[in-house]
Amino acid sequence: MVNKMSMNLKCSHAELWQTPTYITNMCLLHDDPVKVLQSYKLWVLSHLNGVWEDQDDYNNIKALVRDHCNTLNELINNLPKDLKMSCI
Secondary structure (H helix, E strand, O other): OOOOOOOOEEEOOEOOOOOOHHHHHHHOOOOOHHHHHHHHHHHHHHHHOOOOOOHHHHHHHHHHHHHHHHHHHHHHHOOOOOOOEEEO
């Protein structure tokens, strides 16, 4: 049995959420950092899919997703020249 380590997406200019290995791999298929971030952002937005028993729980995740997407949009719109995307 082979034990595979989880690989998380890493960005040199923003703190990213822990990603499943398959999401990291999917995002890093792109050479362009903007496309990597856009793919990652789609995964972040997918956290709004589902059913919540409590409206407050939904509102909390919605706020987290909104704030994180705002950070990502700011990074995408003002892309630093030394931005690096990788996995750890």
